[in-house]
Amino acid sequence: AARGRYADSGGFIAPAGQAFADADLIVDALFGIGFVGEPRDDAACLIDAMNSHGAPVLSLDMPSGVDARGVGDRAVQADATIEFLLPKAVLRTGAALQCAGRITCAALGLPALVEVPAPFALLADAGAIPRWLPRRARNSHKGTNGRVACIGGDHGSGGAVLLCAEAALRAGAGLVRVHTRDANLPALLARIPEAMPAPEANEIDVDWPDVIAIGPGLGQGNWGFSHLHRLVEERKPCVFDADALNLIARHGFALSPDAILTPHPGEAARLLGCSAAEVQRDRLGAASRLAQHFGAVVVLKGAGTVVAAPARTPLIVDAGNPGMATGGMGDALTGVIAALKAQGLQSFDAACCGALLHSAAADLAAADGQRGLLPTDLMPHLRRLANP
Numbered sequence: 167a168a169r170g171r172y173a174d175s176g177g178f179i180a181p182a183g184q185a186f187a188d189a190d191l192i193v194d195a196l197f198g199i200g201f202v203g204e205p206r207d208d209a210a211c212l213i214d215a216m217n218s219h220g221a222p223v224l225s226l227d228m229p230s231g232v233d234a235r236g237v238g239d240r241a242v243q244a245d246a247t248i249e250f251l252l253p254k255a256v257l258r259t260g261a262a263l264q265c266a267g268r269i270t271c272a273a274l275g276l277p278a279l280v281e282v283p284a285p286f287a288l289l290a291d292a293g294a295i296p297r298w299l300p301r302r303a304r305n306s307h308k309g310t311n312g313r314v315a316c317i318g319g320d321h322g323s324g325g326a327v328l329l330c331a332e333a334a335l336r337a338g339a340g341l342v343r344v345h346t347r348d349a350n351l352p353a354l355l356a357r358i359p360e361a362m363p364a365p366e367a368n369e370i371d372v373d374w375p376d377v378i379a380i381g382p383g384l385g386q387g388n389w390g391f392s393h394l395h396r397l398v399e400e401r402k403p404c405v406f407d408a409d410a411l412n413l414i415a416r417h418g419f420a421l422s423p424d425a426i427l428t429p430h431p432g433e434a435a436r437l438l439g440c441s442a443a444e445v446q447r448d449r450l451g452a453a454s455r456l457a458q459h460f461g462a463v464v465v466l467k468g469a470g471t472v473v474a475a476p477a478r479t480p481l482i483v484d485a486g487n488p489g490m491a492t493g494g495m496g497d498a499l500t501g502v503i504a505a506l507k508a509q510g511l512q513s514f515d516a517a518c519c520g521a522l523l524h525s526a527a528a529d530l531a532a533a534d535g536q537r538g539l540l541p542t543d544l545m546p547h548l549r550r551l552a553n554p
Contacts, residue, residue, distance in 0.1 A: 186215070186219070187219075189219065189221045190221055191221055191222055191223075191224065192216050192219060192221050192222070192223045192224070193223075193224050193225075193226065194216060194223055194224065194225040194226065194229060194230050194242045194244060195225075195226045195227075195230075196209055196212060196213070196230035196242075197209070197228065197230040197231070198226070198227040198228055198250075199227055199228055199234065199250075199254065201228070201230070201231075201232075201233050202233050202234070203233065203238070204231075204238045204239050204240065205230065205231050205238075205240050205241075209230070210240055212230075213230055213231055213240050213241065213242050214240070216242050216243075217242065217243050222245045222246075223242060223243070223244045223245050223246075223267075224244065224245065224246050224247070224248065225242055225244035225246070225247040225248070225265075225266070225267075226247075226248055226250070227247075227248070227249060227250045227254075228247070228249075228254060228256075228257070228266075229241055229242040229243070229244045229247060229262070229265040229266055230242045231265070232256065232257070232262050232265055232266075233256075234254075234256055235256065235447060235448040235450075235451060236256055236259075236260050236261065236262055236446065236447050236448050236449060237260065237261040237262050237265055237446075237447070238447065241261075241262075241265045242265060243264065243265055243267075244265060244266060244267045245267045245268070246267045246268045246269070246270070247266040247267060247268070247269050247270075248270055248271075248272050249269060249270070249271040249272065250271075250272055250274055251271075251272075251273060251274055251276055252271070252282070253269075253271050253289070255285075255286045255287040255289075255450060255482065256450070257269060258287075258289055258470045258482045258484060259449045259450065259468070259469065259470025259471075259472055259482050260446055260449045260468060260469060260470060261446065261469075263469050263470055264469075284479075285479060286450070286479075286480075287450060287472075287479060287480040287481065287482050288479055288480070288481045288482065289481075289482050289484050290481055290482070290483060290484060290518065290522055291484040291485055291522075291526075292485055292522065292526035292529070292551070294522060295519060295522060295523055295526065295551060295552075295554055296554035298506070298511060298515055298518070298519035299519065299552060299553075299554055307340070308340035308341055309340060309341070310340065311338060311339065311340030311341075311508075311509055312338070312339045312340050312341070312376050312377070312505060312507075312508025312509040312510070313339070313340065313341045313342075313343070313374060313375045313376045313377075313508060314331075314334045314339045314341070314342045314343070314375055314376070314377050314378070314379060314501070314504045314505055314508050315342075315343045315344075315345060315370070315374065315375035315377075315378045315379070316330045316331045316334065316342060316343070316344045316345070316346075316361075316378075316379045316380075316382070316501065316504070317345045317346075317370070317378060317379070317380040317381075317384065317393050317397075318330065318345075318346060318379075318380065318381055318382040318383040318384040318390075318408070318409075318497075319344075319346035319347055319350045319382070319383040319384075320347060320383055320384060320385030320387065320389055320390055321347055321349065321385075323382075323383030323384075323385065324346060324347065324349065324350035324353060324354075324383060325353075325383065325494065326382035326383030326408070326494060326497040327344060327346050327350070327382045327383050327497070328344075328350070328353065328354055328357055328358060329382065329494045329497040329498045329501070329541050329542070330379050330382040330407075330497045330498065330500050330501035330504075331344045331354070331358055331361045331501060332357070332358050332361070332498075332501065332542075332545060333497075333498035333499070333500075333501030333502050333505070333524075333541075333544070333545065333548060334379065334501035334502065334504055334505040334508075335358070335360055335361065335501075335505070336502075336545045336546075336548040336549045336552070337501065337502040337505035337506060337520070337523065337548055337549075337552050338505055338506070338509055338552050339504070339505035339508050339509070340508075341362070342360070342361045342362065342505075343361070343362040343363075343364055343374065343375065344361050344362065344363055344364060345364045345368075345370055345393070346363075346364075346366075346383075347366060347389075348365055348366045351363045351365070370393065370396070370397075372396070372397065372400050372402050375402075375508070376403065376507070376508040377403045377404070377405065377504045377505075377507045377508040378397055378402055378403065378404045378405070378504070379404070379405045379407070379500045379501055379503075379504035380393065380394060380397060380404055380405070380406060380407070380410045381405075381406055381407035381408035381409055381410030381411060381500060382407055382408050382496075382497035382500055382501075383408070383409075383497070384408060384409040384410055384413075385409055386409050386412055386413055386416075390409055390410075390413065391413055391417075394410050394413050394414075394419075395419075398414075398419045398420070398421065401422040402422070403422065403424050403425070403507065403513075404421075404422070404425055404426070405425075405426045405428065405500050405503050405504045405507070406421075406425060406426065406427050406428065407427075407428045407429075407496055407497065407499075407500040408433075408496065408497070408500075411427060411428075411429050411433045411436070411437060412433065412436060414427075414437065415433070415436040415437045416436075420460075421460050421461070421462050422462075423461050423462065424462075424463075424512075424513045425460065425462040425463070425513070426462065426463045426464075426465065426503055426507070426513050426516065426517050427456065427460065427462055427463070427464050427465065428464075428465040428467060428496060428499060428500055428503065428517075429456070429464070429465075429466060429467065430466075430467045430468065430496060431445045431446050431449075431452075431466070431467075431468055434452055434453075434456060434464075434466055437456055437459075437460075438452060438455060438456060438459070445466075446468075449466055449468065449470070449472050450472055450474075450480055450482075452466060453466040453472040453473070453474035453480060454474045454480060456474070457474040457475050457476055458476055461476055462475070462476075462513075463475040463513045463514050463517045465499070465503070465517050465520075465521050467496060467499070467521075469486065469488075470482050470483065470484075470486075471483040471486065471521045471525065473514070473517045473518045473521055475513070475514045475517075478514055481518045483518075483521050483522050483525050485522055485525035485526045485528075485529055486525035486528055486529065487528060487529055487532050487536050487539075488536050489528065489531075489532045489535070489536030489537065489538075489539030490525070490528045490539065492539065492540065492541070494540070494541040495524075495528070495541050497541065498524065498541045498544060499520065499521065499524045502520040502523055502524050502548065503516050503517055503520030503521070504516075505520075506519050506520050506523075523548060523551055523552060524544070524548070526547075526551055527544040527547035527548045527550075527551055528544055528547075530547040530550075530551070531543040531544050531547050
């Protein structure tokens, strides 16, 4: 009916295969939120034509080709998207962020009395950080501000655990002890004299830390495996990253309920037994499946980081930038989350606040440009943001 009224009013209708070379603006309204699967035939051709045309593209509700899970093989790359009625969680994470462009939401006169469904996910930006980080008591001391043990840095990967330790200190941990290869200790003492080095010959005192961060530079050899195996058996509160996650995927360890896993899509794929493309196709679903499988908190890293946990509404981090796509960023995140948990936050809150704090610090650090951003550039901004 709408098509007929448009034609009757003098609107021009062209076959799908005919180019629209003279357009100044393209309005993409092929599909909406109800679309599922992959565009086919004429729809796929139209999407390709929109993407290659050169005129600005405005998508209505959703860029065509994006469904409620994410982006498949083909989708419109819009300059802007107008959502209808309610914000769409899928447009805030993964490849859909690139597809949507600048997003605005039109309520379309939705009456305030209409019952709004429970959110599929929450969205948090840097303004949410203070809710988790109140001012410290005047009589607090290093022992009450959390003790973190960082384990990692096998031969050739010592920098990873140093980044983890420095980030933990900058996020407010009172005491940080580093268990690493002896060859890394001179660099540790020179770079971070505030961190306490633990020689290899010393057995890890699992009762000392409030939280253990394990994985940065850990490796998958006997040295890393022996540390991980003991901590899993002891059921200690841990933040697992990097090779700790790869070892968990390989050996099928069961984890304690307050564990926090921080995989990137490749690590998440190994933990789930699928491909990284499948993880990226449904980031919210993948994070939730991981959380249910391990009974733990999961921080699925990437554009629009997703934090999920059993019986909790997932949170999407509305911060961060492409400059973070460099080695060592995840090691720093592990230290930040461990520090916040050691300071008394529950696992889910520590993961949400830590991921947001880390991304917001990266946004401040990227003021001079995203390309060339380093994890160490975040450190002064972590301290500033951790003191709202």
